[in-house]
Amino acid sequence: MNFRFLRHPFVMLQTVPAGIALAIGALSLIVGYGETYLSTNSIDPYLQLLAPETARTILSVIAGGAMSALTLTYSIVLVVFALAAGNLAPRMLKRFTSDIINQVTAGIFGGTFLYAILAITFVEPDFVPNLTILGAEALATLCVMQLIYFVRNVAQSVAIDDEIAGITTNLKTALDARNKSRGEEERKERKKAVEKVDDFVFDIIAGKPGYLGAINEDKLTEIATKAEVTLEIQKPRGAYTLGEEVMIKATKELDEETVDSIQKQISIQPSRSEDSPIEFSVNLLLEIALRALSPGVNDTFTAIATVDSLSNALSQAETQEAATASIHKDEEGYIRLMVPQLSIGNLINQAFHPLRQASGNNILMAICIARAYARLCATCGKEVRDILEDHALLLIREVEKAGHLPEDIDQVIEVLPPAFRKANRERKKDTKDE
Structure with missing residues (x-):
């Protein structure tokens, strides 16, 4: 069964807190029934002995406060959410809804x-579940500490520099994961495999419009091995596709059942996602x-x-100088699946x-971009x-077109590498000759 939908941020915002709440509520039943039917004489001296009305009052206060x-x-x-959508970026809502601190x-x-509500049911005129009440008091203390931590986390969430750092960390992690265990020979093999497009004679359409998300690469490799075919995904993750566009090419014609199985292994979402x-992070x-940079902000x-x-x-990402594909082979070494990936140049x-x-x-801002090119x-x-x-030559032309002072334009040029400055001088010379 496909449980991929559970990773959706809004689903997580509902299921994770509900699971934690139900687990803590069940703990009340376990401790309460255990205290009712089992002797607690050995720990009674260490517990606070309360009257029934006092116990109900304490539990009611804890329940109301929680x-x-x-x-x-x-x-x-x-x-x-409102601040993020209005001041930062609407798509940052996905990050906030999936934040584990909010859910916990x-x-x-x-x-x-x-x-606390369930613990009240164990309080009787002749019996007070003191151990259960102690657990409620411990949870109340935990709530106070968690609320303090939650407020601190929220304060960081609306600090744009912290959010940019968090997104950048996710981007670097994803880039490192993509480039992990790739040697030079493997890169050459990937590039060579991608260039063999003439062998693909059968087209499989996407089936529905949307953004290409998660791809079950292991299952696709298994299907391709069974059908003795090589599959090539035509679009990188995050790309938009129409329902009638070709999503996959195959090296031979496949039956309808196999095509349906292949289409089910590719997630196409109506909106961009962290799949x-x-x-997603770059965008x-x-x-x-x-x-x-907009005039309104x-x-x-x-x-x-x-x-x-x-x-x-x-x-800091491992450089890939040409568009490559992630390839998957069967046990005999035949290529069964190729998934395109954006190179660093594309990004x-x-x-x-x-x-x-x-x-x-x-x-x-132009000076900052020039420094980024140099790095x-x-x-x-x-x-x-x-x-x-x-990019650097286009940037110089952009600031020249804006009519900045020559001294300001020189500031942009000075931070560029020497080779870029030389190329700009040659550009100006060619322009004068014309």
């Missing part, structure tokens, strides 16, 4: 409420930067922090073209450096 704290928690979360906090408060963490950072330093984080993540184009286009009138140039291969050189 429910009030739960209401406060969700109110604060909704306020954070709601679960503890809800569980404490259930624990494609690299593309999220790009959205934050573009929103910060005009927050250049947020955009600068985003560009610095992007250059950090891409510079640079995806991120820096929109940033450069939005920064022509902002000389401070990336020092860590990437020749093909990526050629891409960066084209």
